[in-house]
Amino acid sequence: MKALTWHGKHDIRCESVPDPQIEDGRDAIIKVTACAICGSDLHLFNGVMPDMHSGDIMGHETMGEVVEVGKDNKKLKVGDRVVVPFTIACGECFFCTRGFYSGCERSNPDPSKVKKMWGNSPAGLFGYTHLLGGYSGGQAEYLRVPFADVGPIKVPDGLSDEQVLFLSDIFPTGYMAADFCNIQPGETVAIWGCGPVGQMAIRSAFLLGAERVIAIDTVPERLALAEAAGAQTLDFMEEDIYERILDLTQGRGADACIDAVGTEADAAASWDSRIDRIKVATFMGTDRPHVLRQAIHCCRNFGTVSIVGVYGGFLDKIPMGSAINRGLTLRMAQTPVQKYLPLLMDRVQNGDIDPSFVITHRASLEDGPELYKTFRDKQDGCVKVVMKP
Template identity: 45%
Template sequence: MRALCWTGVNETSVETVEDPRILNAEDVVLKVTLTTSCGSDLHLIGGYIPFMRAGDVMGHEFVGEVVEVGTAVRKHRVGDRVVVCSFVSCGRCWYCTQQLFSLCDNGNPNPAITEALWGFAPGGCFGYSHAMGGHAGSHAQYVRVPYADHGAFPVPDGVDDMTALFASDAAPTGWTGADLGEVRPGDVVAVWGAGGVGQMAAAAAWTRGAERVVVIDRLANRLRQAEQHVGAETLNYEETDIGAELRELSGGRGPDVCIEAVGMEAHGTGPAYLYDQVKQQLRLQTERPNALREAIHACRKGGTVFTLGVFGALADKFPIGAVMNKGLTLRGAQMHGQRYIPEILERMAAGTLQTSHLATHVMPLEDGPKGYQMFKDKEDGCVRAVFRPHG
């Protein structure tokens, strides 16, 4: 089959690779109909997560058709149309029973790397390096889905593939931020980043009763999407003082909940951004945390800051003093998609959640390297590059 592979730092290529097969009784094999780029993939391509091997198949956000089922699969049949959670979770370990699905004890068959980095290993993720299990990714014509009864969800009739695609990762990641960030009715919520995850975090904040939702970015087309499709207020950090604006619209206090949806390669302005950029390029730190720093400083006293953007290991100049002295709650997580995907699909079926607008550029899988270059460079207003593996 054909698949988009990581072949080196800043290099990808569409290659012919072996077809996936059933390895465990709980697997299914899926014919991938749509799969999309994600901002966290750029960390892999850029070499910031150094656990990729040449030839690894990328991609973790996808929808498709079941073509083969393992003998222990009970919820799926050949021909079913399903969307798959990007994180691999067994559904029965202690963490899964607590609905902390991305922390599954069994989803990552190669836990040693992350145990050394973080003390304990999280679950596995499709196409996201050998640190996260070495699972082959979704930028391929076919993909093996482990623990399919827990990670694959039937797409409701009336929900098209392009809409359902973003129930795989972008939407449940946003839901994770709003839920675990404990957005409450009447809250003012600020979201850093107007990509797919940031927009979905803003949408999720509305569902939890937020009074005002503000999305912060620098790219006009993404800010327009956040306004038109999510109903958020927007701020361009290159044109205004974000801290002052947020205090102004929150009665002088600052937002109740600040959600950082950018991660380790955040763009920014000023000396702190340049400092982070130099240290990251020299590999003296793994992150550019300027958006997270801004969120911590902007949040009201006693508020909550939630990190949705992917971070790898170490960040310099982290404002722990502000966290402690302002009484902030600082949380983070990879998304617990199995907890939220059923609700998200229901909202899609009811027409109350829009996602297909994120797919600004749709192309064959063979154009995958071009799509990622457009996505990385934000060419032609690219928010997400979506690939059709079967043409």
């Protein structure tokens, strides 16, 4: 089959690889009908995340048609259309039974490496380093899905691939970001990053009752999409974000702040962002957490900072004094997608939201390597890439 494979920093190739096989009775094989490039894939593309191996298959936003089912899988049958969550979960362990599917204790087959870095292992992920299981990803013609009687959700008749594909990751992630904020009527939510996850967080915040959403970015196409959803936009290259948010909230700060950027944050001319870049370039630091620092400072006393941008290592100069002394709540997670899927499928089916609004580029797998560069460089108005093998 054809697949997009990783061969080093900035080196993604479309090449022939062996077809996946059933390895466990609970497995399923799907023929991929749509997949996407995620912002967190760019961390792999840019060589930020460790323990990628040459030839690893990329991708964790995937859906398709079931073509083979393991002997112990009673949930799926050949011909089912399904969306596959990016988090792999057994459904039976301590965390899965409590709804914390992204903390699954069984789906990472070798947790020893990541335990050394993070203290313990979260769930395995598709196409996202050997720290998190070394699973082949879904930017391919076929995908093996472990624990396929737990993860995939069947797609109701009448919904297109593009309407439901993002239930695999960015819609649940953006929704969780807003859900973490415990939004009350009349509140203001500030969201850093108007990429695909940020766009879903903007719309989810409104769905959950926010009166005002302030969206922060600098890319014109992203800011335009945010404005179309009803958000007030700020360009961090043109304005002092801290001063503007305090001004817009009568000096109080936003009721909740969402970091939908993560480890590779850019900033205009901030001293801390420059230092972050130097530290990362000289191997004295692992991440660039400018946005997280700013979100903490911009949040009102006893507000919530919701973190869904991906971070990989140890963050420097986080203003914990501000967070502690002002009573902030910090909430964060890799999304337990399975928890949110039924609710969000209903949202799509009822017409509350059509997540396909974020798609700007449609392509084949063969176009994938070049589109990784287009997406990274924010060229050609690119906000979200969907590929159809």
